Amino acid sequence: MANQPSYYDLVFELTRLIPEGRVSTYGAIADSLALGSARMVGWALNKCIGPNSDVPAHRVVNRKGELSGRIHFSTPTRMQELLEAEGVEIKEDKVVNFQECFWHPAKEL
DNA sequence: GTGATGACGCAGT
DNA sequence: GACTGCGCCATCA
Numbered sequence A: 001m002a003n004q005p006s007y008y009d010l011v012f013e014l015t016r017l018i019p020e021g022r023v024s025t026y027g028a029i030a031d032s033l034a035l036g037s038a039r040m041v042g043w044a045l046n047k048c049i050g051p052n053s054d055v056p057a058h059r060v061v062n063r064k065g066e067l068s069g070r071i072h073f074s075t076p077t078r079m080q081e082l083l084e085a086e087g088v089e090i091k092e093d094k095v096v097n098f099q100e101c102f103w104h105p106a107k108e109l
Numbered sequence B: 001g002t003g004a005t006g007a008c009g010c011a012g013t
Numbered sequence C: 001g002a003c004t005g006c007g008c009c010a011t012c013a
Helices: A007-016 A026-033 A038-048 A068-072 A078-085
Strands: none
Touching: A007 A026, A007 A038, A026 A038, A038 A068, A068 A078
């Protein structure tokens, strides 16, 4: 692997910084890392799904607070279960009190 | 090397 | 206020 961290490595680290019980968005991460495109964040997280992935990708949702990425998990309900286990309320695959649970990456840095 | 796709976001209608 | 279409950048076939 390359010693130079790729753009998705930055996404992994930033995602790992998300505290328990909080959620972040693709746009926020993309803006913090200046990726220029929220799509790259989602695509990067797709790669984070693996046996050695300590990246809480379930804490990353889209701009609407919807668990759009749950389909990439082992089960389509895995993401919701994990979030609920951390204290985040999920309703119809969407984050309840999304604004209250929202976590700004660059803002915390 | 080109074409098509993708865990999204914004502007326009 | 809600829906549709287009754009962003990188990887896969």
